[in-house]
Amino acid sequence: MVFNIRIIERQTADSDDPLGRDWYGYDPDATPQELWENNRGDWNVNEERVSAESWATLSYQGRIILVAELHRPNYEVLPANAKGQRKKALLGHPLPPGHPIHEALIGSPVEPARGFTYEPDPEIPEPADPATSGFSEVLDEPGARGQGLQMDAAVRREIEDAAQDRLMNYYRDEGWTVTDTRQNRPYDAVAMRGTEKIFLEAKGTQSRGTSVIVTRNEVDHARQHPGRCRMGVWSGMRLVDGKVDLEAGRFDIIDFDPQDQELRPRDFDWTLPGTPA
Secondary structure, three states, X not given: OEEEXXXXXXEEOOOOOOOOOOEEOEOOOOOHHHHHXXXXXXXXXXXXXXXXXXXXXXXXXXXXXXXXXXXXXXXXXXXOOOOOOOOEXXXXXXXXOOOHHHHHHOOXXXXXXXXXXXXXXXXXXXXXXXXXXXXXXXXXXXXXXXXXXXXXXXXXXXHHHHHHXXXXXXXXXXXXXXXXXXXXXXXXXXXXXXXXXXXXXXXXXXXXXXXXXXXXXXXXXXXXXXXXXXXXXXXXXXXXOOEEOOOXXXXXXXEOOOOHHHEEEOOEEEEOOOOOO
């Protein structure tokens, strides 16, 4: 399903707005990023249900006007309001024109009411030709150079969970105490051993894994904690009857210290250090 937020004309936000917004709603002069940041919260949503979603949209006057890809975790819990409620805001980024999900959803009709709804998943168009679309390696597929998008939610969850379990188990076997934090932090786990503390990020891909998709929050966190972030990359993953083949692919653990020259925005594709351009 797609998490759709129905917005109205621009409104002035309350002085105690939990997102620190000056306004929310539709502003025809706002950029897609500004529209997203000012309308992604705050919502009283079911955590389990929203965690399963990958796409979100904004709709205005009965039509979808913005399409976003959600991150993992795909929401944050906001400070308690005056009633003691702790609502949530989505985490993600707007998709540009030409992206297959953007093209499948933009302009689609929805009921013009206020609030949020869950809309049907988009019908995925045929993959674009990378040579003409401007999007290289759009899909996460065997043989692709770097990690791409995985459109099948069940496959994506199997891959993500297997990669994280493998990374956490590696550090547990090395004597670390590992805590899963993937639902509430911009890193997947934290590992402690004595007074030492490191942050773990896991990436799983069916591609060759020369690059992986990292979010702005992940990059920002890594830069705020230099030398203390590790990434486990399981490349060449394969599924057999819907389950990850534990013997397939390659697993590498590297320092997560992204430099500007290694990043290209999508969120970001991070070219792993030492990989030929």
